[in-house]
Amino acid sequence: MFTCTLKNETYQFRSIADVLAKASEEKSGDKMAGIAAGSSLERMAAKVGLSEITLKEIYENPVIPYEMDEVTRIIYDDLNLFIYKEIANWSVGELRDYILSHQTSTSDLFRISRGLTSEMISAAAKLMSSIDLVIASQKIRPTAHCNTTIGEPGRLAFRCQPNHPIDNPEGILASMKEGLSYGSGDAVIGVNPNNDSVESVSRILHMTHDFIQKWEIPTQNCVLAHITTQMHALKKGAPIALMFQSLAGTQEANDDFGVSKDILDEAFQLMATQGTSTGPNQLYFETGQGSEVSLDAHLGIDMQTLEARTYGYARHWKPFMVNNVSGFIGPETIYDGKQVIRADLEDLFMGKMHGLPMGIAPTYTNHMQADQNDQEIAGMLTALAGANFYMGVPGGDDVMLSYQDTSYHDDASLREMLGLRPLREFEIWLEKMGIMENGKLTERAGDLSIFK
């Protein structure tokens, strides 16, 4: 379908999907799927080819046909055709130049994003370097409101993630107090349950809700069980401020997750009528490159493009938070620190370009070639790029999910090194509690025993 000649060598590409896959920076998951570029020059030939392809060609060739995939349908049905037609003849190279231009305002970017399919956004990201991705991400600042407002300039939020290996309520509470005492928890107090039963999930929801009420904390609670379990709990009267679900970029992978448009529509409606929070944004999605490959549901599409499609799907339900956890799966998708850092920057840009309030969880597992240094670099770069939030895990070590994520200490550090403040409502609360003064932690901070 396309050829590109480079240094006296001609490279052939079968389809848009093929060019997209081969233009991707190196990732082990694309290699495992057998779709990655075979050499560095083939990768460059794909990038050159991609830069010449028009948005119209991409529009007319969705990587997965409309008829066979719900994700494609949502992306196309939600598209603003008026705006799309204005830019249909642009090449991907021109789209990249437009995004980076000084003449292009934040508002311009929000506007064209309504006329871009996810594949177009993925394509532009493939022509970008690390600084490109950071500069572009800084320009786009989507906000959302649940009980707190997330995404305002100069503010950085954190999810307090007080997991416990067997959901011991006292243990969860202890880690939660610890996190709050470091100023973590303005995005959400979100617990990953070990036991996914309705009873257990409801118990944690009640406990976190009661604590938030008692200490008058401006935030929201969430238990990250399967969405159907949470709906069940909500119908039985459990207090939910934010409802969670993991999403992927193909219908097949979403089937594997046990989630669909119908279920998400029902959850959205249920939260509007029975959720405890102000809204209008009451959903929390988790995404990340590689889930489709690890479920063998990638249909020959590269990880980065599938991640973009996940955002195209997610934006339909106007979430309060989208958390990217590329790096959570393992070396078969993201091999090492270098691949994680690249994926984090790509995902932050692509999510923001979809108008989503993005957070990043720079994570690593113990069976991949990455360590704390790589993770901290990814955290600093994405914070510079304007991520809305990070996870807050005690000491960076999640004792339930067995992986490493940003710690309460990292959270406080990122704020202080970039001069960022907690979310407005939450900062007032921290000052009232004596945990923070003028944007800096006080001597009282880090002492969980102040909650008595």
Place this chain on the structure above:
Amino acid sequence: MDIQTIVKQVMEELQKEGQIKSKPMAKESAETEESNVRNIIYEKIKQVGVEQPANREEIEKAQSITPARIGIGHTGTRMKTKNYLEFRIDHAAAQDAVFKDVSEDLLKELKLPLLFSKSETMDQYLMDLDSGRQLNETSRKWAAENLPKNKQVQIIVSDGLSSTGVEANIRDLLPALVQGLKSKKITIGDPVFIKRSRVWIQDDVASIVNCDCVISLIGERPGLATAKSISAYLIYQPNEDTVEADRTVISNIHEGGVPPVEAGAHLADLIEAILKHKASGVKLAQLK
């Protein structure tokens, strides 16, 4: 409080904090270079790192009910040296746990037949998921010829990503599970151990032995606090339409999580429910 009492308290506190001990090596010769060598012994001790806490006992109590790294305090916004080094040491240990093998002696002791997936090396296992999801030809043939067929339950033990998890828990977990099933009069085939295997290999095994429910006891990828953890994945009659949401999973089986003996009994109850409702995973959760 007088000054002497304060000094005494501070001295006691400092002694308690002796996490990294160092002592001069016994003098064996008069040579000065030799006598300057120090032996440093690292020991992991949980202690309150918060400076002047509002309530020290409260923090100690909190530290005793969770393995999470809490009550550790800070220097500026960062972790103190000993907590930072402890974290890095635990990460190093977890990385090492991935690449160790389960001992042959344990398999002999448990009388488990040893089967193999298609992964020939650890690197292939980590990077090529499919290779860990199917038995290799030799094992497949052996299983077809030797394993009992048409039982209600087939048990698989997998090293997964933590052979240390299998070594630490399977001696207690497996007998407790088998006993629980027997007391419920549920029929069981011969449990097997499959080296370098992933969860989905249970679908392959089910197609050979034709059982109703397969349970995989598999080493979890190691965490920092829990390098020795096992997960149990259960599925009712897997086939080509099976999806991830059809699997029921119980994770964190280890002494600091769900203790293995307790987990065995719980899993037997769960299998009983799966057989009764003829479903597992999200479907089972909705029926229950």
